[in-house]
Amino acid sequence: MKTDDFFVTASWGLLELLADEMAAFGIEVTGRASAGLWVRTDMAGARGICLWSRLASRVTLHLHQAPADSADTVRRAARAIPWEAWLRPEMTFRVRFQGTHGDILSPRFGAQCVKDGLMERVRSQGGAEPVMTPDQPDLPIQARLRHGQLELGLDMAGASLHQRGYRSEAGEAPLRETLAAGLLYRAGWPEVAKAGGDLADSFCGSGTILVEAAMMATDTAPGLFRGFAFEGWPGAVTEGWPAQRAEADERRKQGLADSRSRFRGTDMDGRVVAAAWRNIERAGFSDRIHVEKCDVAEWRMPEKARTGLILTNPPYGNRLESRERAAELFRILGERLRSEAVGWRFGLLLSESELGHQLGLRSRRQYRFYNGSLETTLLLFDIRESEFRQPEQSLEELRTGIPEPAIHNEERAAMLANRLRKNRRHLRRRINQAPDESHCLYDADIPEYAVRITQTGKQLTVTEYAPPASVPEKAARQRLAEVLAVAPDVLGIDPGAVSYEYVRR
Known part of the structure; x- marks a missing residue:
């Protein structure tokens, strides 16, 4: 039985599970990419993925791959495909293009180049030109340009496979x-x-x-509970499909x-x-x-x-x-x-x-x-x-972003207390002479405590500097809690008179 290459896509985080699913289906995985899996199977296997996969988003039948970096090379690649085998005169199509490279500066331009190549091929075979439509096309064409290589294929399902057919209503944060x-x-x-x-x-x-x-x-x-694009395609694509659906009905x-x-x-x-x-x-x-x-x-x-x-x-x-x-x-x-x-x-x-x-x-x-x-x-x-x-x-x-005062590391907190006492002694005369002015008692003196502590009369202001990315959020929160516990105690300030600020240096 003839087999083809297919690209099966899935959302980030689902690829490992998708690989397990393909193995359970008995389908060979031939390659992996960031967006999905390359598999090799026959048409019945591809239809089975569309029908039975709980994780896949799309199943694309691979048709052609060619180098491409300009409008002309994209058109030639599209023209090389025997579209007459897939498109009847009354059928519609759509091109979904992904990627940019060389002269192809936008997906929209890339899609137009693929369309031009397709039309040239159809005209060269004496066929009637099909109609391009953005909505529910009979033949959804997938084009992907990456690193100078153009991949062309057909989307077997049409609408994304997460659209099962039962959910027409959703809440404010719908889950796929x-x-x-x-x-x-x-x-x-x-x-x-x-x-x-x-x-x-x-x-x-x-x-x-x-x-x-x-x-x-x-x-x-x-x-x-849904239909698939391939159901309207000509040729042997749908051979055996009624039996597959009937089997699914019986299994349900x-x-x-x-x-x-x-x-x-x-x-x-x-x-x-x-x-x-x-x-x-x-x-x-x-x-x-x-x-x-x-x-x-x-x-x-x-x-x-x-x-x-x-x-x-x-x-x-x-x-x-x-x-x-x-x-x-x-x-x-x-x-x-x-x-x-x-x-x-x-x-x-x-x-x-x-x-x-x-x-x-x-x-x-x-x-x-x-x-x-x-x-x-x-x-x-x-x-x-x-x-x-x-x-x-x-x-x-x-609610506030301010942790409750607490000591998580006694030795570390003692270092902060000793530094505050030392700085207070050095500034005592200045504080006594101008008690209502602001006096900085600490400014990130110890690497573990990235804060500035300022006293104004009987008020204390703790200004936290944004911690570097290397410091986990939990660790930064614990260190701030220690500052809020140690500083008012050492400086003789009512904890209720401590205010908090956050700045980026």
């Missing part, structure tokens, strides 16, 4: 379906589902995690009968809960996924729930609300988890991983992903008493 699947894989959901465990999402939004989890548990193909029916997992989602926004219900109904899971409006402070695990996985993507921390409010919500969520979900696994996706410390749980593993352009971190936890801990920062510290 492919990323939701990646989170579920990293959190161990396939094993939990196989054992009959349940899944919960305490910030379910429009229900993406819940639906993706139900698809996995019931062996539902993620592409079952069997999976629905076999799965014992149940799914529960809650969210504080009734509007997105209503949207989640509609998405769930479109996916055909309204009999096993339940969602409802619920404040996180009232969140409880159903009595009959089977121990499994809690996985959530809260909007808080993605700058939809203040950091203080996010920290408060995570404190409350952590209390509910420790009370209601001992024995469960827990996964939390955040754009600010520091907020995870507010849960009062020790993370066992972390993974980084991108949700669109937003960098995120998946924190994984086992909810058991041995992993409980006190949050590192108080809510007041998160």
